[in-house]
Amino acid sequence: xxADDRPLLVFxxxxxxxxxxxxxxxxxxxxxxxxxxxxxxxxxxxEGFALAVHGxxxxxxxxxxxxxxxxxAVHRPDREVEDAVVHVLDGVQRLPVHPDVPGGVTALAxxxxxxxxxxxxxxxxxxxxxERGGIRQxxxxxxxxxxxxxxxxxxxxxxxxxxxxxxxxxxxxxVAVHPWDLHGASRAGMRxxxxxxxxxxxxxxARAPDVRVSDLTRLAARLEGDGxxxxx
Amino acid sequence: xxADDRPLLVFxxxxxxxxxxxxxxxxxxxxxxxxxxxxxxxxxxxEGFALAVHGxxxxxxxxxxxxxxxxxAVHRPDREVEDAVVHVLDGVQRLPVHPDVPGGVTALAxxxxxxxxxxxxxxxxxxxxxERGGIRQxxxxxxxxxxxxxxxxxxxxxxxxxxxxxxxxxxxxxVAVHPWDLHGASRAGMRxxxxxxxxxxxxxxARAPDVRVSDLTRLAARLEGDGxxxxx
Numbered sequence: 001x002x003a004d005d006r007p008l009l010v011f012x013x014x015x016x017x018x019x020x021x022x023x024x025x026x027x028x029x030x031x032x033x034x035x036x037x038x039x040x041x042x043x044x045x046x047e048g049f050a051l052a053v054h055g056x057x058x059x060x061x062x063x064x065x066x067x068x069x070x071x072x073a074v075h076r077p078d079r080e081v082e083d084a085v086v087h088v089l090d091g092v093q094r095l096p097v098h099p100d101v102p103g104g105v106t107a108l109a110x111x112x113x114x115x116x117x118x119x120x121x122x123x124x125x126x127x128x129x130x131e132r133g134g135i136r137q138x139x140x141x142x143x144x145x146x147x148x149x150x151x152x153x154x155x156x157x158x159x160x161x162x163x164x165x166x167x168x169x170x171x172x173x174x175v176a177v178h179p180w181d182l183h184g185a186s187r188a189g190m191r192x193x194x195x196x197x198x199x200x201x202x203x204x205x206a207r208a209p210d211v212r213v214s215d216l217t218r219l220a221a222r223l224e225g226d227g228x229x230x231x232x
Numbered sequence: 233x234x235a236d237d238r239p240l241l242v243f244x245x246x247x248x249x250x251x252x253x254x255x256x257x258x259x260x261x262x263x264x265x266x267x268x269x270x271x272x273x274x275x276x277x278x279e280g281f282a283l284a285v286h287g288x289x290x291x292x293x294x295x296x297x298x299x300x301x302x303x304x305a306v307h308r309p310d311r312e313v314e315d316a317v318v319h320v321l322d323g324v325q326r327l328p329v330h331p332d333v334p335g336g337v338t339a340l341a342x343x344x345x346x347x348x349x350x351x352x353x354x355x356x357x358x359x360x361x362x363e364r365g366g367i368r369q370x371x372x373x374x375x376x377x378x379x380x381x382x383x384x385x386x387x388x389x390x391x392x393x394x395x396x397x398x399x400x401x402x403x404x405x406x407v408a409v410h411p412w413d414l415h416g417a418s419r420a421g422m423r424x425x426x427x428x429x430x431x432x433x434x435x436x437x438a439r440a441p442d443v444r445v446s447d448l449t450r451l452a453a454r455l456e457g458d459g460x461x462x463x464x
Contacts, residue, residue, distance in 0.1 A: 035267030042274040049281035050412035053386050054419060058437045066435040073432035154285050180282035187286060200305035203298040205290045
């Protein structure tokens with residue numbers, strides 16, 4: 001496969017690159033159960049997608065604050081609610097990348113793939129994460145839906161990004177841990193890679209991914225061994 | 233206010249009528265943290281709304297099973313995953329109504345309001361819940377989006393229900409605990425009542441409710457004292 005055959009690899013950011021499990025600590029530090037972190041993140045997406053149904057959008061952080069306030073009405077933090085909300089949101093800025101990310105991303109870049117990121121979070125948060133992970137230099141761009149007409153998984157979000165990349169979506173591959181993201185990307189014309197770090201089954205209601213691997217290191221190995229997996 | 237002035241009161245079901253906190257037990261009974269119940273429910277809605285962005289839909293139970301399988305890949309239950317999935321889904325069929333529901337619903341019916349239910353869950357589940365709560369007789373109908381073109385909060389779901397009720401949406405009032413439901417109902421032309429049992433702040437990105445009360449008993453008292461609150 002020549003360099004020109006290689007598709008653009010588009011990485012989701014939250015949970016695909018960042019290890020959101022570390023958010024547990026931010027919740028525990030304000031005196032509430034760490035398990036709330038998972039509810040909080042799922043609820044942010046729930047709210048964002050509910051708005052997307054109407055073609056509306058809000059910044060990820062605005063939804064993050066609102067959802068935290070709702071959770072803290074039931075699970076009272078050990079400090080003023082607004083202070084706890086700030087503490088939790090700050091936690092997002094300290095998240096690490098998953099252990100497989102630096103090696104996997106570097107191997108893909110070394111193999112000549114063009115890499116980019118497309119996040120429902122803010123551009124600044126994604127940039128900070130990639131910097132902390134030591135991999136920012138491997139991404140030719142970092143895009144946030146905050147500059148798009150709408151959030152993923154709306155087709156317009158991927159189409160908007162494709163125009164900025166200057167690449168037909170048929171030559172772009174969404175790499176994500178979330179089936180809803182891959183389903184939306186596939187509907188928009190992209191090929192898809194599912195990163196399944198925990199061995200979960202893929203839901204039947206989402207379009208099946210073209211490639212399924214357990215982490216980014218294995219994705220790099222897979223594409224080296226079988227570049228045809230993602231060829232046009 | 234005469235009977236003809238009275239709007240149709242449309243009740244959401246999950247969490248508005250059912251006490252979803254009891255789902256904690258179903259998760260604990262399969263050996264995983266009870267807090268997963270909240271993550272599970274938020275994730276079902278997240279998945280349902282992601283599909284709604286594309287105009288697609290799946291039954292609530294199908295999403296409930298898929299989300300449970302994903303959660304159980306990380307939090308291993310004390311039995312076969314499929315057995316644990318069944319146990320959790322069965323828990324939905326045993327949920328009680330909130331303590332304020334029987335008295336509040338009965339008072340509203342006694343005051344002459346027409347009551348109906350519109351759920352993103354299944355019709356059978358909603359029927360069973362209302363029966364267990366001893367209030368089924370107060371509802372003239374129980375509708376599920378499984379018979380509609382799409383889930384709430386898509387405008388078409390409320391419009392579809394309005395055609396079945398035979399009532400212009402301007403004369404129907406959505407009663408729910410979820411701001412995303414009230415936002416969608418308002419966009420579809422309905423008036424809205426927010427039930428806020430835990431004293432949470434209402435999110436700024438959702439259309440403000442016309443009435444805000446802490447439970448259904450207080451809604452009945454509020455409408456008796458100030459029927460104009462929901463008059464056309």
